[in-house]
Amino acid sequence: xxxxxxxxxxxxxxxxxxxxxxxxxxxxxxxxxxxxxxxxxxxxxxxxxxxxxxxxxxxxxxxxxxxxxxxxxxxxxxxxxxxxxxxxxxxxxxxxxxxxxxxxxxxxxxxxxxxxxxxxxxxxxxxxxxxxxxxxxxxxxxxxxxxxxxxxxxxxxxxxxxxxxxxxxxxxxxxxxx
Amino acid sequence: xxxxxxxxxxxxxxxxxxxxxxxxxxxxxxxxxxxxxxxxxxxxxxxxxxxxxxxxxxxxxxxxxxxxxxxxxxxxxxxxxxxxxxxxxxxxxxxxxxxxxxxxxxxxxxxxxxxxxxxxxxxxxxxxx
Numbered sequence: 001x002x003x004x005x006x007x008x009x010x011x012x013x014x015x016x017x018x019x020x021x022x023x024x025x026x027x028x029x030x031x032x033x034x035x036x037x038x039x040x041x042x043x044x045x046x047x048x049x050x051x052x053x054x055x056x057x058x059x060x061x062x063x064x065x066x067x068x069x070x071x072x073x074x075x076x077x078x079x080x081x082x083x084x085x086x087x088x089x090x091x092x093x094x095x096x097x098x099x100x101x102x103x104x105x106x107x108x109x110x111x112x113x114x115x116x117x118x119x120x121x122x123x124x125x126x127x128x129x130x131x132x133x134x135x136x137x138x139x140x141x142x143x144x145x146x147x148x149x150x151x152x153x154x155x156x157x158x159x160x161x162x163x164x165x166x167x168x169x170x171x172x173x174x175x176x177x178x
Numbered sequence: 179x180x181x182x183x184x185x186x187x188x189x190x191x192x193x194x195x196x197x198x199x200x201x202x203x204x205x206x207x208x209x210x211x212x213x214x215x216x217x218x219x220x221x222x223x224x225x226x227x228x229x230x231x232x233x234x235x236x237x238x239x240x241x242x243x244x245x246x247x248x249x250x251x252x253x254x255x256x257x258x259x260x261x262x263x264x265x266x267x268x269x270x271x272x273x274x275x276x277x278x279x280x281x282x283x284x285x286x287x288x289x290x291x292x293x294x295x296x297x298x299x300x301x302x303x304x305x306x307x
Contacts, residue, residue, distance in 0.1 A: 016217055023216045028207040046212065053216040117199055136197060137204035167196055 003069040011060055019060075023053050026070050029138055030077050036133045037081045048084060052077040071144045074134070078148060120170035128163035135160055 009018035034045035134140045146153045
């Protein structure tokens with residue numbers, strides 16, 4: 001069953017099981033995105049992810065289908081994270097320039113390349129990491145990233161191009177074929 | 179070992195390899211009861227799925243109030259209002275014969291049928307509950 005069909009069932013008949021299938025289908029993407037934003041704080045990310053899905057349930061009627069459902073969810077998640085950060089900032093000052101965590105699975109930690117990649121990614125700015133995460137880990141198009149983050153399209157393209165350029169430079173010493 | 183320069187001739191291949199690496203870096207998180215927790219946290223009544231009647235009523239009242247306010251503010255006289263009301267009354271009286279027109283009845287039937295078809299799922303849900 002497609003996302004659109006599940007959404008219709010959840011909307012028309014308040015079918016929670018249908019919404020549950022949507023949660024199962026998209027939980028990994030949303031939780032990964034929030035883990036990235038919270039710099040790997042899994043507990044906080046999961047709390048925010050739960051709030052994201054509850055908010056999505058409440059606002060399901062507002063989903064018009066212009067965007068991909070997954071992208072819509074990531075937009076809600078991003079708003080929740082921004083609100084949480086604002087609340088947190090009121091209590092403990094946050095370093096705005098601190099970089100976000102780029103998800104690299106622990107299972108690949110043994111690979112030299114993955115290790116080097118993780119280290120190289122940490123050299124990028126938070127915005128560059130975010131653009132890469134959305135573009136490659138979440139598979140969003142440039143337009144979708146621009147809409148989600150409220151960035152101009154040119155900024156998205158610049159961040160992606162610049163971050164790849166930096167990564168190429170940082171990983172220049174790595175050569176798997178020799 | 180000569181390190182590969184990712185900015186030179188193999189640029190396209192390296193770009194593809196880099197992109198593949200970045201895509202691979204996304205771990206698939208297993209659910210581990212997350213969905214169940216979300217479902218348990220959902221509000222009991224999905225009041226916001228359909229706009230509440232009260233909200234529609236408020237909008238109507240505010241709109242009507244704004245219209246009346248505008249009329250009063252523009253200084254429309256009592257006689258103007260009376261003549262307007264008379265004209266509206268005449269129009270409603272003239273509507274009677276039109277309603278008796280079979281074509282008009284057919285058009286009304288088609289409209290009603292279309293509305294029922296368009297909102298059949300909601301109607302079925304309302305009738306069931």
